[in-house]
Amino acid sequence: MSKLLADTLRIGQIKFTNALPICHFIDRNSATHRFFPGAPAELNRWLARGEIDAGLVSSFAYAQLADDFVALRGLSVSSRGPVGSIFLFSKRPIEELSGCRVSLTSHSASSVSLLRILLGEIGVTDVSYVTEEPDLQTMLQRSEAALLIADHALEGSVRDHGLLTYDLGEEWYTRTGHSMTFAVCAVPKRMVEENPEKARAIQALFLEGKRKGYADMESVIGAAMERMGQTRAFWRDYFGKLIHDLDEELAVGANAYFDAAYRHGLLAKPVKLELWGDES
Numbered sequence: 347m348s349k350l351l352a353d354t355l356r357i358g359q360i361k362f363t364n365a366l367p368i369c370h371f372i373d374r375n376s377a378t379h380r381f382f383p384g385a386p387a388e389l390n391r392w393l394a395r396g397e398i399d400a401g402l403v404s405s406f407a408y409a410q411l412a413d414d415f416v417a418l419r420g421l422s423v424s425s426r427g428p429v430g431s432i433f434l435f436s437k438r439p440i441e442e443l444s445g446c447r448v449s450l451t452s453h454s455a456s457s458v459s460l461l462r463i464l465l466g467e468i469g470v471t472d473v474s475y476v477t478e479e480p481d482l483q484t485m486l487q488r489s490e491a492a493l494l495i496a497d498h499a500l501e502g503s504v505r506d507h508g509l510l511t512y513d514l515g516e517e518w519y520t521r522t523g524h525s526m527t528f529a530v531c532a533v534p535k536r537m538v539e540e541n542p543e544k545a546r547a548i549q550a551l552f553l554e555g556k557r558k559g560y561a562d563m564e565s566v567i568g569a570a571m572e573r574m575g576q577t578r579a580f581w582r583d584y585f586g587k588l589i590h591d592l593d594e595e596l597a598v599g600a601n602a603y604f605d606a607a608y609r610h611g612l613l614a615k616p617v618k619l620e621l622w623g624d625e626s
């Protein structure tokens with residue numbers, strides 16, 4: 347990562363289609379800030395190491411860092427039911443994966459934990475999880491099932507591979523009745539305490555991007571088609587499933603997910619999502 351002026355805000359941004367409604371229109375570089383696009387696992391790492399100051403990260407990564415970070419109100423990647431881009435592709439029914447090898451995309455933190463939770467709740471045991479680069483064909487050479495997220499999952503979902511396909515947003519909703527929040531915009535508590543105007547500026551940049559994205563969804567869809575093909579109707583349907591507006595109600599679902607992650611031994615201690623900032 348290049349050297350920046352000491353007070354330039356370094357902000358992480360998800361590089362995949364799921365964040366386009368927020369990120370497509372964002373003003374990426376200015377004298378005061380610079381956006382760094384990455385896969386969720388990269389963003390999580392950059393945030394934990396202090397290589398970015400704030401930004402969109404996996405909700406699970408936020409939970410691991412919750413002592414030191416808040417989540418900005420009005421910004422997330424969430425769904426209430428099917429999400430359309432987080433799939434377990436499986437050679438056999440999900441209930442029959444006990445003792446099997448299951449491949450996990452190296453790009454995710456939230457969805458891999460969600461899969462472990464769901465399989466645990468279903469009573470699937472002795473799974474050997476392996477983390478791999480997201481390539482469905484390679485993953486399934488040795489595994490019974492493979493978890494993909496984001497653009498790789500979208501690609502997998504339109505391919506005719508004859509595999510069983512489980513949408514993790516839908517599985518979570520069916521089992522718990524809760525929404526699921528996959529990504530939040532994390533900002534250090536230290537920043538909101540010592541320099542709240544900086545945290546407000548980050549929130550304003552993202553919220554302005556989102557306002558423009560939702561006001562001109564046809565341009566967002568055009569950008570998605572340029573990247574990945576498919577029809578306008580495909581993207582309208584996909585973006586219709588996503589919610590980008592973290593609020594108290596979505597926080598209930600996020601907290602249910604954090605509770606489950608703790609119960610399943612994936613988080614070291616119980617965590618509550620801390621919302622910060624006004625959405626205006």
Ligand SMILES: C=C(O[C@@H]1C=C(C(=O)O)C=C[C@H]1O)C(=O)O
Binds near residue numbers: 365403453454458496
């Ligand atoms: C909806 C999605 O959610 C993403 C899933 C993430 C994860 O599993 O860690 C992180 C960020 C989200 O943007 C997606 O991948 O399409």
